[in-house]
Amino acid sequence: MEKMATRQNAVINHPQTSDSKRVTLNYTQNPQGDNLEFTTKKGLFRKIKARLESLSKLPYLRKDKNKEELSEVLLKKGVQRRDFMKWAAVITTSLGLPASFAPLTARAAELAGRVPIIWLHMAECTGCSESLLRSEDPGIDSIIFDYVSMEYHETIMAASGYQAEKSLEDAVKTYSGRYIMMVEGGIPKNTEYFLTVGAHGRTGAEECRHVAEHAAAIFAIGTCSSFGGVQAAAPNPTNAQPLTEIISKRVINIPGCPPSEKNIVGALIHYILFQELPAVDAFNRPKWAYGHRIHDLCERRGHFDAGEFVQSFGDENATKGFCLYKVGCKGPYTFNNCSKLRFNSHTNWPIGAGHGCIGCSEPNFWDTMSPFEVPLGNRYQTAFSGAGADRTADTVGIVLLGVTAIGIAAHAALSGVIKPK
Numbered sequence: 001m002e003k004m005a006t007r008q009n010a011v012i013n014h015p016q017t018s019d020s021k022r023v024t025l026n027y028t029q030n031p032q033g034d035n036l037e038f039t040t041k042k043g044l045f046r047k048i049k050a051r052l053e054s055l056s057k058l059p060y061l062r063k064d065k066n067k068e069e070l071s072e073v074l075l076k077k078g079v080q081r082r083d084f085m086k087w088a089a090v091i092t093t094s095l096g097l098p099a100s101f102a103p104l105t106a107r108a109a110e111l112a113g114r115v116p117i118i119w120l121h122m123a124e125c126t127g128c129s130e131s132l133l134r135s136e137d138p139g140i141d142s143i144i145f146d147y148v149s150m151e152y153h154e155t156i157m158a159a160s161g162y163q164a165e166k167s168l169e170d171a172v173k174t175y176s177g178r179y180i181m182m183v184e185g186g187i188p189k190n191t192e193y194f195l196t197v198g199a200h201g202r203t204g205a206e207e208c209r210h211v212a213e214h215a216a217a218i219f220a221i222g223t224c225s226s227f228g229g230v231q232a233a234a235p236n237p238t239n240a241q242p243l244t245e246i247i248s249k250r251v252i253n254i255p256g257c258p259p260s261e262k263n264i265v266g267a268l269i270h271y272i273l274f275q276e277l278p279a280v281d282a283f284n285r286p287k288w289a290y291g292h293r294i295h296d297l298c299e300r301r302g303h304f305d306a307g308e309f310v311q312s313f314g315d316e317n318a319t320k321g322f323c324l325y326k327v328g329c330k331g332p333y334t335f336n337n338c339s340k341l342r343f344n345s346h347t348n349w350p351i352g353a354g355h356g357c358i359g360c361s362e363p364n365f366w367d368t369m370s371p372f373e374v375p376l377g378n379r380y381q382t383a384f385s386g387a388g389a390d391r392t393a394d395t396v397g398i399v400l401l402g403v404t405a406i407g408i409a410a411h412a413a414l415s416g417v418i419k420p421k
């Protein structure tokens, strides 16, 4: 806890843009959990460039595809270089890097075919994979994910049964110590009856432990592997657990049900750029993606502050785009970047579409945030045992947050009286 506090207190500055100043990357840490510091912005730029150059000397790994460069693949899909660079600029700023680093981000994406990934499926709906692999009108994120060296992924691989097990073993052996492990889904613990995988019926937990042992970095993709997810909701009949309860190595959580494709690809790009894990919040979520509250960057926030609320779905206030708090929006208790990055090629996001945030990137949201179309309001203290999900990425101000939550409830209740429907 003390370590966590020290780490978080040290995270203050955004990267400096002046070349003469030290650069503290508040979104990147070394394996010991210290924030990375560089003498200058140029020094950081050079370091990343050198890393990418050495990565470029490694062989391109994909055996099943011809050795096209990413630029060619993008062009074939109708993506112009200019659009690719725009994408790189968005990812660069999302990662908390200076805008001038966009060419490095683009280069990292081009080198993604040299980084082996093993993706395991546990108990889930495959929505996380879907988030990336949508076949209709794939965005740049999807194309890049199609371009990486995915050595094992049950949804998209041709092999099955013994052959699939062999593929997994081959990948673990060949890329031991080098591959990125991505896990989707909750994992039943201490049971041999739920979630057995493959021809030999290995349990999901056994498979995770085995693959984690030789992984260079481990990402829990989605709320299920980050926090247990829907199958861990009460009464959790299969004793589904997050990945952190199954393995002892450090896990970076990329929650969301499903997580946005930008957060998944961003996690990969961050790792390629730094070969370090990102700075995380109290729930092991990268701060670059989960450092802001939905409520604070919401396009309807002005209506919340003005006390203008949708009272029921389909009412006149809904047509005016008023705040969704009273129809259950959990944006005040949820940390994610959906309002900025949006979904479906940046077209929209849940609140934009007219439904409140259901808190899908928060731990145990199925239990703590439901019923989804009813405000937490006074249930807040009981729902979170007074601990408060409404914490910032850096601090857990229980008292302050309790007041905030009550303030929200009171504000909403009062404005309902004062403002005409």
Ligand code: FSX
Binding pocket: 123, 124, 125, 126, 127, 128, 129, 184, 185, 186, 221, 222, 223, 224, 225, 229, 230, 256, 257, 258, 259
């Ligand atoms: Fe589904 Fe993934 Fe939700 Fe879980 O996403 S979208 S149930 S987070 O593990 O497939």
Ligand code: SF4
Binding pocket: 294, 295, 296, 298, 299, 300, 301, 302, 304, 322, 323, 324, 325, 329, 330, 331, 332, 351, 356, 357
């Ligand atoms: Fe946006 Fe929800 Fe906050 Fe209203 S309560 S401002 S809809 S996040």
Ligand code: F3S
Binding pocket: 256, 257, 294, 334, 335, 336, 338, 349, 350, 351, 356, 357, 358, 359, 360, 361
């Ligand atoms: Fe999930 Fe809320 Fe975003 S429901 S997708 S965190 S708006």
